Each structure stands twice: as structure tokens, then as C-alpha cells.
Amino acid sequence: MFPTISIGPLAFPTAGLLTILGVYVLLSVVERAALRLGQDANRLYSLAVTTVVAGFVGARLTFVLLYWPAYRTDLLSIVWPLNSGFNVWGGLFVALAAGFFYGRFHQLAPWPTLDALVPGVIVGLIIVSLIDFLAGPGFGKLTSAPWGITQFSVRRHPVQIYEILVGLLALFSWWQFHRDRLFAGQLFLLATALYSGGRLFVDAFRENAWIAANGIHILQVICLILMLASLYGLGQLAEKTAVNRA
Numbered sequence: 001m002f003p004t005i006s007i008g009p010l011a012f013p014t015a016g017l018l019t020i021l022g023v024y025v026l027l028s029v030v031e032r033a034a035l036r037l038g039q040d041a042n043r044l045y046s047l048a049v050t051t052v053v054a055g056f057v058g059a060r061l062t063f064v065l066l067y068w069p070a071y072r073t074d075l076l077s078i079v080w081p082l083n084s085g086f087n088v089w090g091g092l093f094v095a096l097a098a099g100f101f102y103g104r105f106h107q108l109a110p111w112p113t114l115d116a117l118v119p120g121v122i123v124g125l126i127i128v129s130l131i132d133f134l135a136g137p138g139f140g141k142l143t144s145a146p147w148g149i150t151q152f153s154v155r156r157h158p159v160q161i162y163e164i165l166v167g168l169l170a171l172f173s174w175w176q177f178h179r180d181r182l183f184a185g186q187l188f189l190l191a192t193a194l195y196s197g198g199r200l201f202v203d204a205f206r207e208n209a210w211i212a213a214n215g216i217h218i219l220q221v222i223c224l225i226l227m228l229a230s231l232y233g234l235g236q237l238a239e240k241t242a243v244n245r246a
Contacts, residue, residue: 003135014135022127023052030120036178037116037187043106044116050102055095062090111185111237118188119174122195126167133160141207157205166198183241186234193230196223 004011027048034044063085064071064078071078103113132138140157148155170191181187200223203209210218
């Protein structure tokens, strides 16, 4: 819809600008969440920076390795330009690995750390949905609903807006319970369950969903597993807490 943003005589790619803004907001949210929970904000901020940078580098290097014949004759193209050519799964794996080892090295408690990080993760996912809405290839299924949006002369579900609303709901739940949390990990598991459950529902309205050969929506399967695992974790931690207090 808006692949570029014009500022005076200059035109900037929407995805690039929102990515830069999103990283800044994400890191700020993690820092503020750590302060709200009484944790070491500087350490959590450094963890978030390490994870983001590692994910960015990992996504780029994974893409380069997958398409090495296109880069071996022009090594400079590995680092420039960086406006395209990233592998999401490779970046996610490297980011998680970097965050895990950083946390182990600095002896960060897992559940409290995840409680502080999850608002930043959700903000990042909201930014991704916003990029997809403004400049991405994603679009929803056809609809006659009054809140539909017109794309390519047809009316469609604003599925990315649905995703953003799901993210805001998860953030609201974190905010509502962060002061009265009963045990470490509650905020992370609750926000994860709400977001994954919402995306499980919303993905049904996406026209270009990631679908397997047998017609199964892969993202819905992943969200279902995350939701059930989070709900199970909430139950287990709540039971353990109740036993310890008895």
C-alpha cells in the first residue's frame, strides 16, 4: 500500500524505516519492562541488543550460505546492500542461541528474564505486522465486512490489523498482571498464550497463509503448540507455587 515514505524530495523504503524504528521501540520496551519488574535494566537491555544483532547477522549469513553461488564472485555484496536477502528461520535460530548463551554466561534467571523480554518480542511482532500491512505482500481473504480494506480493487480482511490488535491485547495483559504476578514466568506464559491463541484464530483470514501440501496452515499448528505449551506451563507453575506456599 505504501512501499515508500516521502520526506521532502527523498523517498525512503517503508520497511527499512519501520524496522529501524521497531528495533528502537523494542529495546526501549525491554528496558522499561525490566525496570517495572525490578530487574537489572542494563543487563536486560544488553541481552536484547545482543539477540537483535545476532538475529540480523544470522539471517543475512544464512541467506548468503543458501545462495552462495550468487555471492562468491562478489564478496562485497554480502555486506552491501542490506535491503534484501535475509532468512527468517536462520536469524531466529541464531538470535535464540545468542540470547540463551548470553543469559547463561551472565547467570540470568530464565523465568524472570523471559517475563521482562516478552513485551519487546510482542512489540517486534506488531512492527512486523505493520510492515506487512503498509509495504509487504500479505493480504487477507475476500470479505464484504464494513471494516474490510480495498486492495487491488477488491475488499479484503485487514488481517495485519487483526494481528496488531492481538499483539496489543497480549501487551495489555502483561501490563495488567505485572504488579500482581503470582510467580516468575506468569507474564511470559500468559502473554505467549494470548498472542499465539489470537494468531491461531487470525491466520484463518490470511489469503497467503503458509500452507503445507495437505492444506494445513503451518503457522496455526505452531501457534496451537505454543498456546497449549504456555497454558500447561501456567498450570504447572501455579501448582508448584501453591504447594510451596502451603
